[in-house]
Amino acid sequence: MTVPAVQWVVGDVEGLPFRDGVFRHAVSNLGVIYSPAPQLVLREIWRVLAPGGRLAFSAHVAHGFGMRAAALVNAHMGVPAVVPEGVRQWADPSALQALWPGEVRTRSIVVHEEHASVEAFWDFSVRERRHVRQVVRMLAPDGVEAFRREFLDLASRYTGPDGFRVAHEYLVVIVDK
Numbered sequence: 001m002t003v004p005a006v007q008w009v010v011g012d013v014e015g016l017p018f019r020d021g022v023f024r025h026a027v028s029n030l031g032v033i034y035s036p037a038p039q040l041v042l043r044e045i046w047r048v049l050a051p052g053g054r055l056a057f058s059a060h061v062a063h064g065f066g067m068r069a070a071a072l073v074n075a076h077m078g079v080p081a082v083v084p085e086g087v088r089q090w091a092d093p094s095a096l097q098a099l100w101p102g103e104v105r106t107r108s109i110v111v112h113e114e115h116a117s118v119e120a121f122w123d124f125s126v127r128e129r130r131h132v133r134q135v136v137r138m139l140a141p142d143g144v145e146a147f148r149r150e151f152l153d154l155a156s157r158y159t160g161p162d163g164f165r166v167a168h169e170y171l172v173v174i175v176d177k
């Protein structure tokens with residue numbers, strides 16, 4: 001398989017550094033949704049897509065485990081370190097439809113995550129999840145213990161006889177110009 005050359009460009013999705021109508025596809029995996037201004041972003045993407053172009057992006061569903069864990073991280077961090085409130089707008093198909101002149105289609109995808117126990121999930125998260133690691137590094141020992149307790153309490157709601165198991169649900173949104 002030949003991989004085409006990729007040109008990487010750093011830019012703000014609320015004001016893309018590209019001319020009108022130059023792309024056939026725009027893809028964003030949990031990226032554009034971090035802008036609190038979907039109106040601005042969708043107008044920008046519409047602008048840079050060619051006629052007949054397609055945008056596909058993934059978004060967090062509002063009430064999944066991920067959003068609850070993010071709220072916990074934010075509460076202990078004292079600032080919205082992950083998944084700011086505005087992100088919810090991106091998982092509301094009718095709100096998106098009101099902003100996009102073409103048809104908005106969505107489907108849900110589920111990614112399973114399993115660990116032997118809630119404690120194993122905690123260890124994994126401290127090791128592998130940047131924001132969890134940041135909170136742990138930032139807090140004093142009693143703060144870490146309070147965060148850990150609440151984290152385990154949340155995770156234990158997703159725990160059965162075989163340990164921690166969560167089905168992370170995401171929304172995939174596909175819109176055509």
Ligand SMILES: C[S@@+](CC[C@H](N)C(=O)[O-])C[C@H]1O[C@@H](n2cnc3c(N)ncnc32)[C@H](O)[C@@H]1O
Nearest residue numbers: 011012013014028029030031032033034035036
């Ligand atoms: C969850 S990460 C993206 C993950 C990545 N797409 C992947 O699949 O691994 C969210 C990214 O959105 C970027 N981001 C947030 N607001 C942005 C904006 N206004 N314009 C461009 N990028 C933005 C952040 O810098 C961060 O890198």
